[in-house]
Amino acid sequence: MDIYDKLPAGRQQVTGVGSALVDILARADDAFLEQVGALKGGMTYVDINFINATLAKIPAPPQVVPGGSACNTVVGISRLGGRACFIGKCGNGAMGRLFCDDLEKQGVRAGLLRTDAPTGRVLSIITPDAQRSMFTFLGASAATAPHEIVPEQFADSAIVHIEGYLLFNRDLMMATLAAARAAGALISLDLASFNVVAEARDVLPDLVARYVDILLANEDEAEAFTGTRDPARAMQDLSRHVDLAVLKRGARGSLIAHRNEVLRVAAAGNGDAVDTTGAGDLYAAGLLHGLVRRMPLVQCGALAAACGYEVCQVVGAGIPDNRWQVIQRQMEV
Incomplete structure (x- = not known):
């Protein structure tokens, strides 16, 4: 069906629905990753003591910014001039205030749930090849209960964008999917990380077939989901039960399947990257913003590629104001 x-x-x-997390961005080499047991390019859940102990071993001071996959996406949509909301749970302490203040600053409507538990955080270790490897302490975000997500929260939503990390809390994921569907919104799912897909392999295919309209994956996630690295076969499997499927291929661009056709989207820029943190999240921002504005799919893809490229030129998931202005001018052409 036409999306x-x-x-x-x-x-x-x-x-966006996901974990309200503060990103701690640090630079280190592959030897450091091995020393601390990081899964390169993946994500590992840890406690706050592990994050603090690992930070103590990092030579350079880290950068601290609000983050979280779905949150990064809706912030990008707001910066593109769209209407955006974020639903998640954060703490009442300093980190929680930092998170809330940044959402307000970025123009995102906050549907935040609050608790006295500490706000979650992600230690992203960025290696010289621009790859990021993550240790996640969910904190308050893990305290979101299924009954706290209801259809009324999505009454104004054209699309509900869910980060795949919610698959680690299956009851919450199912409650979110059911509430979004009851509200009449389309459902977008970003597969988030290859290890997330691998651990949810027993439920993910059925969940996608029953609920998801828009499915986004990078090559590692697509391989974990479909069992193949071949782009054509992966796209066939990714798009089997959804209206629109995306395969993100980094510097080689992306593929978008819709109505039995596959659109090839060229990568923006020269392919160089400083840090890939938020690349998939900001790609999703451009794509979803284009869709709700009913832009032609080729234009949605180009906007997604531009957002994904620009965030790779900085450390972290925050595109500078002057580069947002460049992207917005491209939208007007």
């Missing part, structure tokens, strides 16, 4: 025909009339908001 544009399924968009609910009169709605343009994208609501």
Whole structure:
């Protein structure tokens, strides 16, 4: 079915659901990754003591910024001029205030749930090849209960964008999917990380077939989901039960499957990267913003590629104001 025909009339908001996390961005080499037991390019859940102990071993001071996959996406949508909301749970302490203040600054409507537990955080270790490897302490974000997610939270949403990390809390994931569907919103799922896909392999295919309209994956995630590295075969499997499927291939661009056709989207820029943190999240921001604005799919892909490229030129998931202005001018062409 045409994805544009399924968009609910009169709605343009994208609501992200995921973990409210503060990103701690640090630089180190592959030897350091091995020393601390990091899964290169992947994500490992740890406690706060592990993060603090690992930070003590890092030679250079880290950068601390609000983050989280779905949050990064809706912030990008807001910076593109779209309507965006984020739903997640954070603490009442200093880190929680930092997170809330940044959402307000970025123009994102906050549907935040609060608790006295500490706000979650992610230690992202960035190696010289621009790859990021993550240790995650969920903190308050893990305290979100399924009954706290209800259809009324999505009443104004054209698309509900869910990060794959919610698959580690299956009851919460199912509650979110059911609430979004009951509200009449389309559902976008980013597979998040190859190890997330591998651990949810027993439920993920059925979940995608029953609920998901838009499915996004990078090559590692697609391989974990489909069992193949071949782009054509992976796209066939990714798009089997959804209206729109995306395979993100880094410097080689991306593939978007829709209505039995595959659009090839060239990568923006020269392929160089300083840090890949947030690349997939910002790609999703451009794509979803284009869709709710009902831009032609080729334009949605180009906007997604531009956002993904620009965030790779900085450390962290925050594109500078002057580069957002460049992206917005490209939208007007």
